[in-house]
Amino acid sequence: MVYNRCIFCNYVYGANTKCSVCDKCTVILTWESSMNYLAAVNRVSDLIKTNQLDSKLRNENYCKANFGSRAAQVIMDAIDYSKMQ
Numbered sequence: 001m002v003y004n005r006c007i008f009c010n011y012v013y014g015a016n017t018k019c020s021v022c023d024k025c026t027v028i029l030t031w032e033s034s035m036n037y038l039a040a041v042n043r044v045s046d047l048i049k050t051n052q053l054d055s056k057l058r059n060e061n062y063c064k065a066n067f068g069s070r071a072a073q074v075i076m077d078a079i080d081y082s083k084m085q
Contacts, residue, residue, distance in 0.1 A: 008044075009052050029071050037074065044078035 001014045006022035013022045021029060027040045047053040056062055058079055063072035 008054075008057070009047055028074055029067060031070065031074065040071075040074040041078045041081065044075055045082055048078065048082045 003014055005012050006025050007020045008025040011022045027036055031037045031040045060072055060076050063075050
């Protein structure tokens with residue numbers, strides 16, 4: 001068993017393979033439908049509310065380079081949504 005720290009929420013979890021995201025945050029990187037997209041935005045919004053989202057993840061270019069355009073879209077949308085409230 002390998003223990004890793006999630007890059008989004010810093011949760012320590014056990015994994016059989018080398019991955020960098022916990023089960024709760026995988027939806028941020030792997031969403032395929034509109035329901036998954038909403039779940040991903042909600043997850044990032046929760047991290048923002050609890051002040052767990054790393055400040056470097058607020059940079060769109062960083063997110064696109066490291067996670068791809070789809071994950072960057074979710075993160076930026078959640079940040080925009082949190083600013084409106």
